[in-house]
Amino acid sequence: MASITLKDIAHSYTGESENPDDFALKKLNLTWRDGGAYALLGPSGCGKTTLLNIISGLLTPTRGQVLFNDKDVTGLPTQERNIAQIFQFPVIYDTMTVFENLAFPLKNRGRKKTEIEPRVIELATMLGLENELHTKAQHLTADAKQKISLGRGLIRKSVNAILFDEPLTVIDPQLKWELRSQLKFLHKQFAFTMIYVTHDQTEALTFADEVIVMYEGEIVQVGTPEALFERPEHTFVGYFIGSPGMNILPCKLQEKNNIQVEGQTITLDKKYARIDPTAKIELGIRPEYLDLAPPGKGGLPARILRVDDIGRHKIVRVALGSRELNVVVSELTGMTGDETSLLVDTSHANLYINDHLISGEEL
Numbered sequence: 001m002a003s004i005t006l007k008d009i010a011h012s013y014t015g016e017s018e019n020p021d022d023f024a025l026k027k028l029n030l031t032w033r034d035g036g037a038y039a040l041l042g043p044s045g046c047g048k049t050t051l052l053n054i055i056s057g058l059l060t061p062t063r064g065q066v067l068f069n070d071k072d073v074t075g076l077p078t079q080e081r082n083i084a085q086i087f088q089f090p091v092i093y094d095t096m097t098v099f100e101n102l103a104f105p106l107k108n109r110g111r112k113k114t115e116i117e118p119r120v121i122e123l124a125t126m127l128g129l130e131n132e133l134h135t136k137a138q139h140l141t142a143d144a145k146q147k148i149s150l151g152r153g154l155i156r157k158s159v160n161a162i163l164f165d166e167p168l169t170v171i172d173p174q175l176k177w178e179l180r181s182q183l184k185f186l187h188k189q190f191a192f193t194m195i196y197v198t199h200d201q202t203e204a205l206t207f208a209d210e211v212i213v214m215y216e217g218e219i220v221q222v223g224t225p226e227a228l229f230e231r232p233e234h235t236f237v238g239y240f241i242g243s244p245g246m247n248i249l250p251c252k253l254q255e256k257n258n259i260q261v262e263g264q265t266i267t268l269d270k271k272y273a274r275i276d277p278t279a280k281i282e283l284g285i286r287p288e289y290l291d292l293a294p295p296g297k298g299g300l301p302a303r304i305l306r307v308d309d310i311g312r313h314k315i316v317r318v319a320l321g322s323r324e325l326n327v328v329v330s331e332l333t334g335m336t337g338d339e340t341s342l343l344v345d346t347s348h349a350n351l352y353i354n355d356h357l358i359s360g361e362e363l
């Protein structure tokens with residue numbers, strides 16, 4: 001296992017350029033701890049696969065260095081980086097049995113039968129493939145084939161890191177949950193350095209100790225699932241994490257801890273230094289930290305546009321002046337008519353300047 005450091009990494013598919021827009025990856029600096037479980041999360045086209053390919057050696061970055069345990073591997077080909085990769089679709093030998101497929105990476109490196117056999121059985125058992133060991137892969141379902149792929153990636157204990165590129169895409173939704181838990185368990189057992197690429201926030205948040213959120217070729221936040229939820233450092237993170245995402249409302253900072261949203265004043269729990277008046281200022285508040293009360297019971301006058309009952313709670317779409325936002329309310333919250341009062345839990349309000357979180361001073 002190894003720690004992985006990205007030092008001033010940038011990549012343009014058209015080669016060196018003066019134009020920042022040519023870069024699929026902007027300047028990245030990051031260290032992935034030895035034995036850590038990370039998820040790389042972001043929308044399609046944000047640069048996740050490009051970054052993974054730079055780590056694995058399939059791509060040489062236009063700028064910067066990749067270090068494995070302080071050793072510069074930027075110029076090394078994939079075969080010399082000693083990493084395992086698992087892709088979206090199964091990469092296995094159809095004519096081989098499950099046992100032969102799992103054993104292949106070890107056999108290929110000249111490992112003894114006495115070492116191979118117990119390891120294959122151990123891993124097959126963890127993945128629930130123990131009863132299929134002597135079945136040819138071609139007779140198995142797509143799910144089972146992808147399990148073999150995962151097993152092949154996990155079989156060698158000595159790899160520097162295991163890279164997963166959307167590995168559960170072909171897996172049946174029911175099984176996804178089970179496999180994610182198995183991967184987490186395997187990580188705890190073997191302490192591999194794991195990097196898991198996905199655009200699915202549930203997958204990222206359940207798998208990883210730390211999530212790296214990417215947006216337009218940049219890392220916008222590295223944090224625990226809790227930090228991404230409570231303190232999104234960029235409006236994109238607020239919007240992307242959570243279902244529905246964070247409400248982002250343009251506002252004006254009036255004085256210290258008072259802001260004005262759609263002509264109404266909200267008093268925040270923190271005070272903020274003077275802000276450049278030309279800057280874009282926004283309030284970020286999660287739907288879970290808003291509530292509704294009957295009109296006239298304090299709060300901000302708002303209008304109910306729609307109510308979606310999704311079982312354990314309701315998602316209410318309300319209009320605050322010309323802005324629309326989501327509010328998550330309990331199943332028991334009664335609503336009569338269109339008029340309502342919007343209650344803001346200001347202890348969970350975040351303020352953003354030009355999309356970046358600013359920290360206020362406790363009052």
Ligand SMILES: Nc1ncnc2c1ncn2[C@@H]1O[C@H](COP(=O)(O)OP(=O)(O)OP(=O)(O)O)[C@@H](O)[C@H]1O
Pocket residue numbers: 013024042043044045046047048049050051199
């Ligand atoms: N081989 C290539 N040549 C030119 N441009 C590329 C190439 N591969 C990717 N790109 C561009 O680089 C940017 C980042 O792509 P990348 O595939 O890394 O994103 P991603 O986050 O992995 O997206 P997805 O989830 O859709 O795979 C995109 O604008 C993409 O069009």
